[in-house]
Amino acid sequence: MQASRVMSCQTDELSRSEKCSRESRDARGAPGVESRRHGDADRQPRGRAADFDSRTRMLLEKPIAPTILRLALPNATVMAVYVLMALLEVYFVSRLGVDALAGVAPVFPLVSLVASIAQGAIGGGIVTTVARALGTGRTSDASEYAWYAVALSIPLGVVTTAAMFALGPSLYGYMGTTGNALAIAVSYSSIIFAGATLIWMFNFLMAVVRGTGNLRVPVIVVCGGALIFVPLSGALIFGAFGCPGLGPSGGAVAMLAYYALGTLAYAAYLWGRFGVLKPSFHVPKLSLAPTLAILRIGGMSAIVSASTNLTLAIVTVYVGMSGIEALAGYAAGSRLEFLLVPLCYGIGGPVGIVISANLGAGQIERAVRTAWVGAFMAFILAELVGLAVAVFPHQWIGIFSQDPSVLKVGAEYLQRVGPFFGFFGLGYVLYCAGQATRRMEASVLAALLRAAIAVLGGFVVVWLKADVTWNFVAVALGMVVFGLFALPPLINRAGYE
Structure with a gap:
């Protein structure tokens, strides 16, 4: 029976x-x-x-909070190393003066945009699709996604390079960068975006590995790469062994070397068949359905990632109208907001993996509980960071500059926006949960509303000729909206049933 x-x-x-x-x-x-x-x-x-392999059984059977923590610890290590690498690059560049810091400031949002779409948006689609396939026991299908990662990264990389070579200089000019700072921005941008394909492929192959629940390999690759990147970046920026430095552009060269070596490492792991996935050595016949399954998630996720970085870029434009010092102060302060994304992804990524595997296995209640636990964890983490820098803003801004004007603007940003970082963490994990459930509408709406608030708020500040720091009130309000407007689907269990 x-x-x-x-x-x-x-x-x-x-x-x-x-x-x-x-x-x-x-x-x-x-x-x-x-x-x-x-x-x-x-x-x-x-x-x-x-x-099922042992990692998939862990996703399906082990207690939720310990499972998230077990995955979050190596994931957070990866994100922490990303943070350290980014901070050190900004620190090295800031030693070259205000022009250098202001020159790379408008490039950071665009580089971050590409990386976040590659890692968290389309890469998130790869992660959740691989995890869901493993949750249904289809290991052979999951293995093929390694080839789909390669196939998708090449055209996306070529398009990114072409777009930034054509539009980059004009964009940086519109963002308020002029004179020597603009020349630095164009030079840095030309180098980093020339290797855009490496950025896409590195993150896509990492996503395939992450989708199996294996977060130790990314720790090894990222930390190993950082040991090369940090001294190489300093040497290329300032010069070493009698060779002249390349200035800010040396950081871009070092970053591309990091992505190239990391891509080779992930490829060796996957095609060396060291994990649960066993991709073929010849290119299989790729079909449209798996590609659409990835892009369906990645496309909507890209809107969230793009709008997040667009918000920062818009505020950069408004702040840049007040001069180079204000722009440099905002760049130093908002750099922490850029770093919130990898920090929150430290929790959100594992949450998406666990939810995807359990939805694939039909364990709906476990998937719902995972989303609630992860959202709470991310809110607390981001809020603690925000409160800390709001209380001690000069300790953070002082890392990058001791210029009084830079310190003033940067401190104003952290004091007005920092107390609301928790809502960003909440919204970001709900965005990762939406990738797993394939219901991204609420997160897209929340992200677009956040961008709209930044646009309208900045316009009002300019129209009223108010102090530039009033832009930061709009940024804080946008964070609250981003978190709260993404919450209803979880409350209603939309996408889980």
Whole structure:
């Protein structure tokens, strides 16, 4: 009787899939099959528990909070190293003067935009798709996503390079950069975006590895790369061993070397078959459906990532109208906001992986609980960071400059915006949960509203000829909106059932 019930559950129509899932769990004491309308791949039968590797079983069976923490610790290590690398690069550049710091300031939002789309947006689509495939027991299908990662990174890289070579100089001019600072911006931009394909491929291959629940390999690759990047960046910026330095552009060269070596390391791991995935050595016949499954998530995620960086770029334009010193102060302060993304992804990434695997296995309640636990963790982490820098703003800004005007503007930013960092953390983890559930509408709306608040708020400040720091009130309000407007789907369990 039990066997027949399980058989009927696996062959029932889509409209009755969750009823069958519950019956299967009652009959076997194991998760049922998820057969929801997310694409042909998701309608394949779930594998038996014995077919899962140890990491997938951890995602499906272990206590939620410890599982998130277990994944978050190596993930947070990776993000912390990213933070350290970014800070050291900015520190090295700031030693060259205010012009150098102001010159790289408008390039950072665009580099961050590409990296965030590659890692968290389209890369997030790869992560959740691989995790969901493993949750259904389809290891061979999950393995093919390594090739899809390569296939997607090449055209995206070429388009990025062409777009930035054509539009970069004008964009930096519109963002208030002039004179020597503009020349520095164009030079830095030309070098870093010439290797855009490496940025895409590095993050896509890392996403494939992360989708298996293996976050130790990224720790090894990122930390190993950082040991090369930090001294290389300093040497190329300032010069070493009798060779002249390249100035701010030396940081861009060092970053490309880091991405190149990291890409080779991930490729060696995947095609060396050191993990659960076993991609073929020849290019398989790639089909449209898996590509659309990735891009469907990645496209909407890219809107969130783009609007987040667009918000920072818009505020940069408004602040830049008040002069180079104000722009440098805002660059030093808002740099911490850029770093909030990798910090929050330290939690949000594992949350998305756990949710995806459990949705693939039909464990709906566990997926919902994971989203709530992760959202709470990210809110607390980001809020603690924000309160700390709001109380001690000069300790942060002073890392980059001791210019009184730079210190004043940077401190104003942190004091007005820092207390609301928690809402950014909340919204970001809900965005990662939306990738897993493939319901991104609320996060997209929240991100667009945040950008609109920054645009309208900055316009009002300019129109009223108010102090430039009033722009930061709009930034803080936008963070609150970003967190709260992404919350209703979780409350309503939209995408989980």
